[in-house]
Amino acid sequence: MNKRIQAKLKLYKLIYSGFPTCSYAKLHIQDNECKIETDGIFKTLYIDYRGNARIINNLPDGYEIGFIGKKIYIRNLMGRRLKNDSVLFRFEDNFNPKRGNIIGWDLSNTEIQIINNNNLEIISGSRTKVEDYTNEFYYNDTEFTPAPTLLADTIDDNVVKGLYTSRPFPDGYTGYYHYYPDEKIFMTGRTPSNQSMPIYTNKSAKKSPRNIKTLNKIAKRIQQDNVKKGLDVVSLDKSDELNTKRVKIPEVEKTYILPDTEVEAEKGKTIEKTRTSKGRTERTDKGKY
Numbered sequence: 001m002n003k004r005i006q007a008k009l010k011l012y013k014l015i016y017s018g019f020p021t022c023s024y025a026k027l028h029i030q031d032n033e034c035k036i037e038t039d040g041i042f043k044t045l046y047i048d049y050r051g052n053a054r055i056i057n058n059l060p061d062g063y064e065i066g067f068i069g070k071k072i073y074i075r076n077l078m079g080r081r082l083k084n085d086s087v088l089f090r091f092e093d094n095f096n097p098k099r100g101n102i103i104g105w106d107l108s109n110t111e112i113q114i115i116n117n118n119n120l121e122i123i124s125g126s127r128t129k130v131e132d133y134t135n136e137f138y139y140n141d142t143e144f145t146p147a148p149t150l151l152a153d154t155i156d157d158n159v160v161k162g163l164y165t166s167r168p169f170p171d172g173y174t175g176y177y178h179y180y181p182d183e184k185i186f187m188t189g190r191t192p193s194n195q196s197m198p199i200y201t202n203k204s205a206k207k208s209p210r211n212i213k214t215l216n217k218i219a220k221r222i223q224q225d226n227v228k229k230g231l232d233v234v235s236l237d238k239s240d241e242l243n244t245k246r247v248k249i250p251e252v253e254k255t256y257i258l259p260d261t262e263v264e265a266e267k268g269k270t271i272e273k274t275r276t277s278k279g280r281t282e283r284t285d286k287g288k289y
Contacts, residue, residue: 019079020041022038024113025038027097031118036084038084040104042102042105044103045073045103046072047072048097050070054092054153054156055090055155056090062080062160063077065089065155067153074088097116099112160181161190161191162176170201170203177189178190178196183214185211187218192221
């Protein structure tokens, strides 16, 4: 490791030294729920698992959840503390966690102790006496092997909610926002709503056919959720036309790293983009909803 990297790591640890380090971590699995117990604030949590994972997200605002192969990652984007025994997520199918670790804000690495009560209940309820099997009739395995099923690992809702920034985006927006990881789209507001508007990270994004198609998809998703909740439906485009007001902001150079370099390192790549906000505009709405 060269001196430049060592200096950056030292500075990083100094900046985030205020976050309590996780000296231990336990993951409790019971009744198809996954709970965390720890004494610190983690930056990223990883869980390696076997089987299929159909995740029902229960994370609070400021947390992102996703998959990297057969690994679940949970990122704490706002540095918030989780209460012990907080339910991270619920799951369906044959989700079986094998190991995990926590990365702290000081870049410490803590191994997670996994307590899988689901497996203990299965073992305790199984037959243990030899005579229990004396009347079993075994067929040829090849005749009755079920066809393999390829079930996709899914998360019911991976939208990252409750984010906040006082540093302007390239289009000048500051305030509460939320993020769609699959579409890589930022939207105004703490949570998705009829008043949510796109936050443009570059000048060409607003007129990009691909971006417009993605925004229409998100608008439809918001409308469907509103229908389920019995709320009124408002067109995303109309909302943008009615509520957007912009003023020019001075030239400022900013560096954005999206997604997090730590998670991207797991995928074998790092995305880092430097943008200049010259000629861009600022929204006067400050994301209060």
